[in-house]
Amino acid sequence: MSYLKFFVIQAASIILLFFLAALPLYLYNMDGRLIFQPLEIPNEIANFIIGLFTGESYFYMQGDRRRFLLSDLSSFFLSSYFYLSISLLIVIILSFILGIWFWKKSEKWVYSALGFIGIIPDFILVLLLQLLITYIYKKTGVKVLKVASLSMDDPAIFLPIFTLSILPLFYLIRTLNDKTYEVLTEDYILTAKAKGLTKRYIYLNHVISNVLPFLKADLYKIVGISLSNLFIIEYLYNTRGLTEILFEYPNNFGYQYNLVVITLLSFFVLYIVTLLTIILFIFLVERIFING
Amino acid sequence: MGRLNVKLIIGLIMISFFLLIAVFGPIFAPYKVDELAEVKYNSTEEGRTLSAPPFPPSKEHLFGTDQWGYDILTLLLYGAKYTIFTVIIVALLRVIIGGSLGIFVALNQNSLNFPAKSAKLKINIFSGFPVFIILYFILIRINIEPVLSPLTLSAIVGTLMVILGVIGVYENVYSKTMELQKKLYITASQSLGGNKIHIAKQHILPSLKSQMYIIFMNEVIQVLHLIGQLGIFNLFFGGTFIRMDPPVFISITKEWAGLIGQFRSTIYYYQWILFFPLISYLLLLFSLYLVSQGIIQQEKVNQRKNPIL
Numbered sequence: 001m002s003y004l005k006f007f008v009i010q011a012a013s014i015i016l017l018f019f020l021a022a023l024p025l026y027l028y029n030m031d032g033r034l035i036f037q038p039l040e041i042p043n044e045i046a047n048f049i050i051g052l053f054t055g056e057s058y059f060y061m062q063g064d065r066r067r068f069l070l071s072d073l074s075s076f077f078l079s080s081y082f083y084l085s086i087s088l089l090i091v092i093i094l095s096f097i098l099g100i101w102f103w104k105k106s107e108k109w110v111y112s113a114l115g116f117i118g119i120i121p122d123f124i125l126v127l128l129l130q131l132l133i134t135y136i137y138k139k140t141g142v143k144v145l146k147v148a149s150l151s152m153d154d155p156a157i158f159l160p161i162f163t164l165s166i167l168p169l170f171y172l173i174r175t176l177n178d179k180t181y182e183v184l185t186e187d188y189i190l191t192a193k194a195k196g197l198t199k200r201y202i203y204l205n206h207v208i209s210n211v212l213p214f215l216k217a218d219l220y221k222i223v224g225i226s227l228s229n230l231f232i233i234e235y236l237y238n239t240r241g242l243t244e245i246l247f248e249y250p251n252n253f254g255y256q257y258n259l260v261v262i263t264l265l266s267f268f269v270l271y272i273v274t275l276l277t278i279i280l281f282i283f284l285v286e287r288i289f290i291n292g
Numbered sequence: 293m294g295r296l297n298v299k300l301i302i303g304l305i306m307i308s309f310f311l312l313i314a315v316f317g318p319i320f321a322p323y324k325v326d327e328l329a330e331v332k333y334n335s336t337e338e339g340r341t342l343s344a345p346p347f348p349p350s351k352e353h354l355f356g357t358d359q360w361g362y363d364i365l366t367l368l369l370y371g372a373k374y375t376i377f378t379v380i381i382v383a384l385l386r387v388i389i390g391g392s393l394g395i396f397v398a399l400n401q402n403s404l405n406f407p408a409k410s411a412k413l414k415i416n417i418f419s420g421f422p423v424f425i426i427l428y429f430i431l432i433r434i435n436i437e438p439v440l441s442p443l444t445l446s447a448i449v450g451t452l453m454v455i456l457g458v459i460g461v462y463e464n465v466y467s468k469t470m471e472l473q474k475k476l477y478i479t480a481s482q483s484l485g486g487n488k489i490h491i492a493k494q495h496i497l498p499s500l501k502s503q504m505y506i507i508f509m510n511e512v513i514q515v516l517h518l519i520g521q522l523g524i525f526n527l528f529f530g531g532t533f534i535r536m537d538p539p540v541f542i543s544i545t546k547e548w549a550g551l552i553g554q555f556r557s558t559i560y561y562y563q564w565i566l567f568f569p570l571i572s573y574l575l576l577l578f579s580l581y582l583v584s585q586g587i588i589q590q591e592k593v594n595q596r597k598n599p600i601l
Contacts, residue, residue: 013416020429028433034440116581120574121517123524127552127570130559138563147560220415228422232521247525264421271420 018045021260024250048258057258069262073245077266080230080241084270085277087164088226092215092278095169099176100203100211111177118170122229126163126236133159148238160237168225172218179214183207216282223275227267242267300586306579314376317369322354325362325370325546346562355568359558364551364568371546374530376576378450378519378547383511385454390461391504395496397462398469399488423456424521435527442530442544449522449529453515461507468503469496502591509584516549516577523553548573 022044026037051057060069130147137143146156183189184207192202234241245263250256318325349356355364430452438445472478478495486494519529523543526532530545540557543550551569558565 010416013418017417020426023429024433027430029437029439032439034434112585115585116578119513119577119581121520121577123520124552124570124574124577127556127559127566131563131567131570134560135563220419224419227420231422231425232524236524265417267420268417272415275415 017264018048018261021264022257024255025257044257048261051258057262060253060256060259062253069259073242073262073266076240076242076245077270079239080234080243080270081273083160083164083234083239083241084226084230084274087161088168088223088274088278089281090161090165091169091172091222091226092282094165095172095176096215099173100180100208111174114170114174118167118174120167122163122167122232123236125166126159126233129159129163130236148236149240155239156237160233160239163237164226164229164233167229168222171225172215172222175218176211176215179211180207183210186210212282212286216279219278219282220275223271223278227271227274242270297586297590299582299589303579303582303584303586306575307583310372310376310576310579313369314373317372321363321366321369323363323366325366346558346565348562349564356562356564358555358565359562364565367546367551368548368569368572371543371548371551374446374545374547375516375519375549375573378446378529379512379515382450382453382457382515383508386457386461386511386515387504387508389454390458391465391500391507393458394462394465395469395492395500398466398473399492399496401470422521424518424525426456427452427518427522428525428527431522431527436532436541437534438531438544440531446530446545453518457511457514461511464507465500465504468500472496472499502587505587506584506591509580509587513577513580513584516573516580519547520549520552520573523547523549524556526553528553548576 019041022041025044026035026040028035048057058069059066061067133144133147145158146154147159149155189202189206192206230241231243233239234243235247242263246260249259313320346359346361347353347357353363353365355368357363358367427449431449434440435445435449440448472495475495478491481491481495522529526541528541528543528545528550529547530543530550532541532550533544534540535542541554543554548569552566552573555566555569
């Protein structure tokens, strides 16, 4: 029963995605009227699915040129994957160190400040950083960091990764902080302390092994948050990535249904691949440090 | 415990200030919303020089003007009502609809059947997509150079934002009600013959009250994010029109997130144009955050255990 429910939910969300991607073609303003042709959408979807088997859906038009979509997509995919996974690895490492080791009860204002930075939306953070750096440049003439990518050979790297890390980082530090707090109130910690075990030993063997499951359970959410931020960050920093195909290509080459759907699906692939990368990383760290 | 809840007080004062601006903003505005700053001639030693907008912040224009000469303070005062009221109304509807659905469904279910923790796979194809993407595909071709009036368009976007957020509130309230139902006083009330409406009114709602406030504040913050993200993609709340040569997207309603979106391109040349809308938006966010933290602090149960290490 629950498997059936699972499949129904998955199928429904895929159909919804196909439907959404077709909306810009059949819901638009023309000649001062709003035009909506929902009955055309199943046709479009059917054509796309047939095209998947005939191979038609894997090609798109770049102006007059007909190009193979998957080969063009892969480099954008890799670039997105690079930004996403690097920043997530940074997030995991830092949140672990800051959330568990440097845990302090007294500094409440730090906690509040972290909380506020955590709710600042991604785009505000990007714009503030860009403002700050252009301000510094105007005042001192020093170009501290690249504010946005101007060309493909010269991408902005530090700021995108910094912004991409900072939001999930604060979320994670706070959750890990809370969990550590909870774990530290447990009786087995008291027992360990009463036995005279060192702080270091208790942290490594009791605290971390009890906080780690929460981190693992939260991973799917954290990758989700990061990927959502990636949309805005790639767009505002003008870095090469999947969002460029999603937002820029329709403007430049016309709205092509297969292009948009396949890009959206590759975002899901990106999600899964990144999630697996992080899980693998945590697994390796666990093997080496905790069991070793 | 007699201690003043500073966060809550400051937050509430700031929010009332923003509400005042939202209601009376246009009255305080120093200029009319469509009034352009004149091109000025300044006499200097070499003769007369022309100074044209954008003007940096000065006595006449506290927040400066944008590249066409519109006074930024005026734009902000006019746009405030759209931002603030939309955010509050959408969040309120989310909480009312989602909350009552959650309580209703939970009460009609046997609390014993409630699984302690569902081990289901929580990933689906939308896991990695931000909410605004859904709105993006719906709005991209109807929001720019709109045929619909700003009010209709706002109503459509508002409804969509309510629908997209209701599920989250529903799940939250549902699981909280399920937890509450396990409490002995509810069982007692049930066995004394209290019906569902009685239980919902007398027991569930009072204990969920402060939780509801917290959920409401979080929803307000989320809606604010959502409007802002749409603004970044030139889908301004209430409609976008395009000014040609070079094409620039302009917010019809002067809503704050829309102003941020429309002034985004000025970042390299005239920082103050973007700076003031950005700061207003952040202050609004900050006051909301303060209130929600204040409520949490008020709520914080004293039985929280102390750490041993």
